[in-house]
Amino acid sequence: MTRADTNRLVMKFGGTSMADLERIRRAARIVAAEAARGKGVAVVVSAMAGKTNELVAWTDGVGAAAPGLYGDGALSDDEYDVVVASGEQVTSGLLALTLRNMGLKARSWMGWQIPILTDDAHGRARIEDVQGDALGAAVDAGEIAIVPGFQGVTRDGRITTLGRGGSDTSAVAVAAALGAPCDIYTDVDGVYTTDPRIQSRARRLERVSYEEMLEMASLGAKVLQTRSVELAMHKRVPVRVLSSFIEPDENGNLPQHAGTLICDEDEIVEKRIVSGVTMSRDEARITLLGLSDRTDAPADVFTRLAEAEVNVDMIVQSQARTEGAVNLTFTTGRRDARRAADLMTAAKAEIGFEELRVDDDVAKVSVIGVGMRSHAGVAQTMFRALADKGIKFQAISTSEIKISVLIDSDYAELAVRALHAAYGLDAD
Amino acid sequence: MTRADTNRLVMKFGGTSMADLERIRRAARIVAAEAARGKGVAVVVSAMAGKTNELVAWTDGVGAAAPGLYGDGALSDDEYDVVVASGEQVTSGLLALTLRNMGLKARSWMGWQIPILTDDAHGRARIEDVQGDALGAAVDAGEIAIVPGFQGVTRDGRITTLGRGGSDTSAVAVAAALGAPCDIYTDVDGVYTTDPRIQSRARRLERVSYEEMLEMASLGAKVLQTRSVELAMHKRVPVRVLSSFIEPDENGNLPQHAGTLICDEDEIVEKRIVSGVTMSRDEARITLLGLSDRTDAPADVFTRLAEAEVNVDMIVQSQARTEGAVNLTFTTGRRDARRAADLMTAAKAEIGFEELRVDDDVAKVSVIGVGMRSHAGVAQTMFRALADKGIKFQAISTSEIKISVLIDSDYAELAVRALHAAYGLDAD
Structure with missing residues (x-):
């Protein structure tokens, strides 16, 4: 798949891009700019920054075991997931409301509504299937779909979460199901040759291969969650990492913001x-x-x-x-x-x-x-x-x-x- | 139905009884005491005190219309409900975890899992049907069911909320579906002849008829939401109003806490x-x-x-x-x-x-x-x-x-x- 194959687009906004109502409005303006270009857009969102930590602390406080500690047959902490999945539900609804207030058609799709089916490894579940037909039909009809990241549902209808950083994985999985590329909006403007806080002469990479990105993510680059890169590589989803600190101009057009494209090695011309x-x-x-x-x-x-x-x-x-x-x-x-x-x-x-x-x-x-x-x-x-x-x-x-x-x-x-x-x- | 007809019991805890982890633990001890008496227990919970206000303020901040302002066909604020329903999801999971940590079997049942079917008047939905078979089977098998109050789901799978004070109504509706009586735990120990803050010589009523309670609720007594009393009267659900500020003794037995029973006029012997x-x-x-x-x-x-x-x-x-x-x-x-x-x-x-x-x-x-x-x-x-x-x-x-x-x-x-x-x- 290349980016020209589809008129659909998946966008993902992390916790700092959802941290408060003003940030949510900014994300909504970026989404609106893509929708105005005629894209069928699905947006995957994280919880407000800090919110998941608060929810996890509450589950700790009532004695929930850490995710995944229970074996089969024992009581597992499916209820941990009920609590912590709520943070993304809130931001999904708020972003949908914000877009509607801008005059756009939008609705949220919970993990159980799509559904995003996972195994039952609560707290660190793996996505098994994203049934994207209804979602795809909605975005093709011009209704922006807002999907809470991090959450899914088991085949018997219990809420699951994917583990920390799971929203990146949700975004790539939804993109794969929709046959769409995936734009990850974050607080940096791309993937760099090294951490710019250590080396100010670090350069943004125009493109990086899945394999390289996977090693970088595993070896300390925090820009993307490792599992999301694995999934993108496996499903051949083109992923772009972009800054969410941009603002459409007065005509609603986004500025140039190339970010970094994560793609097949073949698509990288300039070899390093x-x-x-x-x-x-x-x-x-x-x-x-x-x-x-x-x-x-x-x-x-x-x-x-x-x-x-x-x-x-x-x-x-x-x-x-x-x-x-x-x-x-x-x-x-x-x-x-x-x-x-x-x-x-x-x-x-x-x-x-x-x-x-x-x-x-x-x-x-x-x-x-x-x-x-x-x-x-x-x-x-x-x-x-x-x-x-x-x-x-x-x-x-x-x-x-x-x-x-x-x-x-x-x-x-x-x-x-x-x-x-x-x-x-x-x-x- | 009299209270002896069933071995099931529905208990409801409001926002002040769910306000923090210590309050949740106290509620859990009360629930455990009822379960220890061999009752099949379903518990309906509100969001943490103040939480719903916070969520509503966020929806206001992104320009959500007040519930119910839209007519048919227009975009309605179904997304308002997605946001505000999350508060009860959190307390449901936390109470289930707390009970498990006490060695009891418990699980949460979201409105869409039971399901609690409502109409699509978002923000002030009315319950149309509570399909209580799976829920009843679970509580009969000794698994305490935790149900988030205030929320339901439409027939096409969208989250709804019942309007302010809706958790009382949820509790009565679940009780009706389970053929069980309903104990409403709150911050007062019953229904009084008048507000004790105005008249310290006010007396707790042992029993009050549905009709009287309905008038009292409509006319300013804040102890129960009017719609919940209407539903209890219609479905003949015996409702008790009880204080949540009690503590089981060292044997796990609850103290005498008669509260006020809301029942048929016929069941009230002492006429006033x-x-x-x-x-x-x-x-x-x-x-x-x-x-x-x-x-x-x-x-x-x-x-x-x-x-x-x-x-x-x-x-x-x-x-x-x-x-x-x-x-x-x-x-x-x-x-x-x-x-x-x-x-x-x-x-x-x-x-x-x-x-x-x-x-x-x-x-x-x-x-x-x-x-x-x-x-x-x-x-x-x-x-x-x-x-x-x-x-x-x-x-x-x-x-x-x-x-x-x-x-x-x-x-x-x-x-x-x-x-x-x-x-x-x-x-x-």
Whole structure:
């Protein structure tokens, strides 16, 4: 699908774009400008900024378990979803009212009305099917459809939510169902070569491939939720990231606001070796010192972690000082580190190690680019740039299109700037 | 139906009983005590106190029309309902979570899940049908059902709300569908002979008939919404009004809390002539001075008011000083007074009157009792009691079971106390 295939458009506005009535009016003016161009428009909205946190705090206060803690058959926190899904219901209705007050036809479509069918993993449900026929007919008839993000419904009619950041995923799923491209309006004007708060010479990317965006989202770029990028890639939905801080002119036309198009690699003419540099402090390093060097010891460790659904990213094994022992280092998400450490400590005798250390003063810095597939020397450039600044790395992981290094947290911004320059990404 | 007919019970908690998590926990303990007695329990809840006002203010802020202003075919504010119905969704989920956290089985049932079918008069919808089979089966199986009050769904799946105070009506409608009695938990411990803030010697009524309660609700007693009493009377649902400020003992038993039972007149053994005295300042008096004395002039006035849906309560016509003219006085609800006056002024020439006066320094004081039907002298007692205190009345209206007088607002409390004593209602 290219953007010319359809006269439909899905637009998504996040929590800061829905934060109060004035922001909602601004979003409505942007929607109206697209509708005036003859587009059949569906708009996916988040809750007012801060509202979901308030609702979640209330569910905590009455003792709701964190999403997904219950197994099959046990009481699950479907009621958590009943509470937290309400925030998007409010903004959906308010945006529809605002558009009507501007003289446009608009109505809201709750997750259960469309329906957006999900599995029953309450609090982190996955969309299984968006039945877009009625929705599509409505937008084709010129009625703007407002869809609360983040929410769906199970096949037996219970409200579900998709987990944090789920509104991006809702938007892409609705776009896929309508065969439409998806414009994500947010508080930045696109995807940058790195975080402009770290490197002011970061450049906005005109286009970025799904694969690159997926790595960037996973590796710390917060502009889009990872799952939404996966879905866009899988369904081939063209996604644009755009700033919501724009204003139509007196004729109702939007200013030029190209943003960043996330699309197939084939559609990107100007090839780059590296498209972006990301940094994340959402990591923790766990080291098992003096682990038995029997060959199945690492397997024992990682099996236990996998069974507890702790995702492990980087792994390094090195010789220990003790004869017949190794040191095993791995990284996990920071939120999982305590649980992983407790798990290891509880099985210390069975696994057989001397000491456990947890360090979360670490950062993961990554370079990402589809050009790596066909270019040698990418890693070499990285290591030289880091060495020139005296930055040591503690672990490495690679994929076909990225290289990540784990470094001391204090050096994170320095490393980002060094790599951004080394790959020629600095703006003139 | 008597209370012994069923093992089901509907309980309703208002906004002050749902105001925060501690109040919700208290309500949950009361619910748990009823469930522990083996009752199949459905609980109808309001939004947190103040929340509906906040949501309504947001809809005002984006230019939503007041509920019901649109005619058929025009865009109606169905989206107003999408926004304001969310408040009860939140408290439903929170109460269900709280009960689960106490080890009980509970789930919420949204208006669209039951469903509670209404007409499509958004913002002031009327319940047409509550399909209670699945709900009844769930409560009979020991799962406490939590139902958001105030909300329903149209036959084509749009969210509706019932108008202010609609949660009482929801509770009675659910009780009727389940063939259950309905306990309304509120911030007072029953229905009183008059407002205890005006007369500290007011007494709680053990029982009051539907007819009396309906008059009391219409005439200023704020304990129950009028429409809920109409529905209870029509469906013969026994309703108890109870205080939510009670606490189960250490064995989980509720203290004695009889409250007031609203029931058939036949079930009231101890007959009283007058059951209560009410007072309302929600009135305005409009006088047309020097109205033409042609016989159709009053009809012209009241037809115009009826067409604008202004309800007129009391009417008095008297001779004017001008030859061939009369003065016509009528009362309306205070909210409608400005509109009624504008309507009259706009048609001044056609109607033919000299001057219009609006006075909202008036109060309506009423005595209510089914005993009036069979007792003479009730009005006489009233007029004598008022005369003894030097209180003049400006208008009178009567029904089979009530007498209302319009008086100067300054005398309202004095009149209430005088009448309360005159009919022997003062506690010893």
